[in-house]
Amino acid sequence: MGIGGMPKVRLESLNDEIESLKEKIDSLAKENETLKEYAARAEKDNIFEFAPDAMILFNKGGYIIDANRAFCTIVGKEIQDVIGHRLEGFIAEESLYKLNRQQELLEQGWPRKGNTPYQTR
Structure with missing residues (x-):
């Protein structure tokens, strides 16, 4: 027991x-x-995908690795026509300095938040 x-x-x-x-x-x-x-x-x-604002993800080399629907609609491209292309192709000439400066800050380890003006080319 x-x-x-x-x-x-x-x-x-x-x-x-x-x-x-x-x-x-x-x-x-x-x-x-x-x-x-x-x-x-x-x-x-x-x-990310359904945000009303355009959003993209890009790597340190400036190549787009993802984009949401709003971005694709604004630039008039399908997602497959955006991914793999350089971000500069969608940035207004007068805003390239700002983009380059932001990229420098990212490379130095600074966080990046905010907007970058762009245009369709």
Whole structure:
């Protein structure tokens, strides 16, 4: 006999079930975290994609790596015609100095927020 008059075999079985449930809880907690991360990324992607303001992401070389619908509409191009092109192709001549200065600041590690005027060419 085990604790409280319960057969020892039954106690071992219950302990096994408890351990199994703990493993399932851990697994579900990990899945839940993964789903939360996925949902946060999806929300961020939706904010970017469906924002009424034009937004682009570009690398240090000035090449566009992503653009939202508003940007594509303004420049009159499809996304595949924008990605991979240099940002300068969409910036008004008189604003290239500002773009170059912003790029210098980014390369120095300064954060960049704000607007850059652009035009369709």
